[in-house]
Amino acid sequence: MEYYPLIDLHCHILPWFDDGPSSDDEALEMARIAIQDGITDIVATPHTENGLYQNSAERVTEAVERLQRKLREENLPLRIHVGSEVRIHVDLIDNLQTSKTATYCNAKRYVLLELPASQVPLFVTDLIRELKAASIMPILAHPERNRILQAEPERLREWIKEGAIAQVTADSLAGKMGKRAQTTARHLVVNNLVHVLASDAHNSSNRKPQLREAFRLLERLTSRATARQFLLNAQTILAGNDCKRQDFAG
Numbered sequence: 001m002e003y004y005p006l007i008d009l010h011c012h013i014l015p016w017f018d019d020g021p022s023s024d025d026e027a028l029e030m031a032r033i034a035i036q037d038g039i040t041d042i043v044a045t046p047h048t049e050n051g052l053y054q055n056s057a058e059r060v061t062e063a064v065e066r067l068q069r070k071l072r073e074e075n076l077p078l079r080i081h082v083g084s085e086v087r088i089h090v091d092l093i094d095n096l097q098t099s100k101t102a103t104y105c106n107a108k109r110y111v112l113l114e115l116p117a118s119q120v121p122l123f124v125t126d127l128i129r130e131l132k133a134a135s136i137m138p139i140l141a142h143p144e145r146n147r148i149l150q151a152e153p154e155r156l157r158e159w160i161k162e163g164a165i166a167q168v169t170a171d172s173l174a175g176k177m178g179k180r181a182q183t184t185a186r187h188l189v190v191n192n193l194v195h196v197l198a199s200d201a202h203n204s205s206n207r208k209p210q211l212r213e214a215f216r217l218l219e220r221l222t223s224r225a226t227a228r229q230f231l232l233n234a235q236t237i238l239a240g241n242d243c244k245r246q247d248f249a250g
């Protein structure tokens with residue numbers, strides 16, 4: 001199966017925003033790597049509200065427009081879209097509804113959420129319910145990297161039944177994020193606990209924006225139909241269309 005076009009829903013490509021690239025040149029190099037891999041669209045998802053980084057929707061939108069202009073000047077055929085990776089916290093919904101925090105394409109339909117690395121806050125289930133009630137679909141970033149979920153991956157199923165979508169990271173599947181992340185990532189894809197694949201790239205050296213190899217791996221672990229569905233799910237999210245329950249089941 002030839003995977004094209006590829007959409008990267010989780011990528012730290014904006015320079016100077018977080019622990020991603022620290023120059024325009026490196027952001028452009030990331031763009032070249034992505035294009036080479038067959039990626040046509042990247043959602044820029046800088047960290048925000050995690051205690052270290054605070055990146056408003058307004059600031060992200062301006063930087064996306066700026067990077068898009070640079071890509072055009074360099075004749076690089078890649079579309080960049082607005083997004084953010086928001087650490088879950090109690091004021092999250094207010095910040096999304098008032099447009100302080102960026103959702104996917106500022107459409108208030110989908111948002112990428114980051115769990116803490118080593119715990120699962122008690123309010124996660126309530127937060128998912130409240131987001132759904134506000135018609136904003138939560139996408140949980142790389143559950144395979146959370147230590148609690150590595151020990152008990154099936155805990156994710158409850159959140160998916162509540163309507164959350166889950167994103168697995170390409171490098172986790174390939175084993176580049178450690179053995180535990182890889183084992184968990186494989187469990188999640190084989191047991192229908194994740195729905196989209198993204199790079200979570202941070203640079204042009206050891207965390208690159210590449211997806212093609214991971215899609216091949218996903219197809220080997222599951223089926224061609226499942227890999228195809230992951231691609232369609234990314235298109236649905238980027239377009240801000242309604243997600244059908246059967247496509248995002250757990």
Ligand SMILES: [Fe+2]
Pocket residue numbers: 010012085141200
């Ligand atoms: Fe990330």
